[in-house]
Amino acid sequence: MNLKRVVVTGIGALTPIGNTSEEFWKGLVAGVSGAAPITKFDASLFKTQFACEVKNLNVEDFIDRKEAR
Secondary structure, three states, X not given: OOOOOOOOOOOOOOEOOXXXXXXXXXXXXHOOOOOEEOOOOOOOOOOOOEEOOOOOOOHXXXXXXXXXX
């Protein structure tokens, strides 16, 4: 087997229970569920009314506006 070197340069998380590694870990340890009623669109026409949406996310906090497009 040919092993290759890997370098981890950071850690991050964008999840329904936190948008940073710290928020995510605290939520995970506290047993927080990311499942909630769908708020991003009108889900009344669908059988499923719950989802794990990422909330309070501003993409421009992570990448510049040009890349976000």
